[in-house]
Amino acid sequence: MPGDRFRVDVQGRSLELSNLDKVLYPAAGFTKGEVIDYYTRIAPVLLPHLADRALTRIRFPNGVADKSFFEKNAPAATPDWVRVETLPAPGSTKGRETIDYVVADDLPTLVWLANLAALELHTPQWRIGTHPDTMVVDLDPGPPAGLRECCEVALLLRDRLADDGIDSYPKTSGKKGMQLCCPIAGTQSSDVVSEYAHRIAQELESAHPKLILSRMAKNLRGGKVFIDWSQNNAAKTTVAPYSLRAQPVPSASTPLTWDEVAAGAAGKRPAARPYTAAEVLKRVEKQGDLLAPLLDGGPAVA
Secondary structure, three states: OOOOEEEEEEOOEEEEEEOOOOEEEOOOOEEHHHHHHHHHHHHHHHHHHHOOOOEEEEEOOOOOOOOOEEEOEOOOOOOOOOEEEEEEOOOOOOOOOEEEEEEOOOHHHHHHHHHOOEEEEEEOOEOOOOOEOEEEEEEEEOOOOOHHHHHHHHHHHHHHHHHOOOOOEEEEOOOOOEEEEEEOOOOOOHHHHHHHHHHHHHHHHHHOOOOEEOOOOHHHOOOOEEEEHHHHOOOOOEEOOOOEOOOOOOEEOOEOOHHHHHHHHOOOOOOOOOEEHHHHHHHHHHHOOOOHHHHHOOOOOO
């Protein structure tokens, strides 16, 4: 066997790892081995958010500075122990009726995906065979607006959703924006959830027209934060909590406390910025999973 390939045992599953010294984040010198190490160490808090959800991956075989590709179907040579679910493919750009999705329910699957340079992990708002149990609102700033403005909008959204009895939990996207994740009942269709999110976005745009935009027209986004309510469409996915992102440094989608969001909105600290993999691991060691309440369910949307 070549020197750059070797077998490891992960919870009773045999995996062949390769090219661990390959640099996937050139600006930081972050290697595939370090990607695998990160996903292994973050797995206890990441896996519950991936469990029973159809997984879309973005793979970077030669690193984030090179070409990437979206992958929904299980790739060739998928191990027989990896869970694969054949599901309808609404909105498929390739006209497929079904897709054979990978489901990452365990650590061996996560390590196998990391070894394939599947850096970004994206999930829908629903578990397989159910209605959405999470509502996601994406906050996308239009320059010169940035994460500080996203924090301002996040606070406004939190308070408005609380009026309807809906709790919300913030996280960075790992790039320029943020998301609010809300546990909901899982008894309503994605259309109902999306319509509710759209209505809330319109209300806030009406109340704060200089800061907030609910319409998708990109030419209107300058200096405003677009509340992307459409993330709740059945065909869409959102980057999973703790997933790495394709940035110059190995940043990750990071849960935040509301105190951090408030400080970010006030410009008192650079909290509303992408956190690196190493920082995320330290935060989890200290804080645990700030998004754990998402796993407990919530109310129906009004």
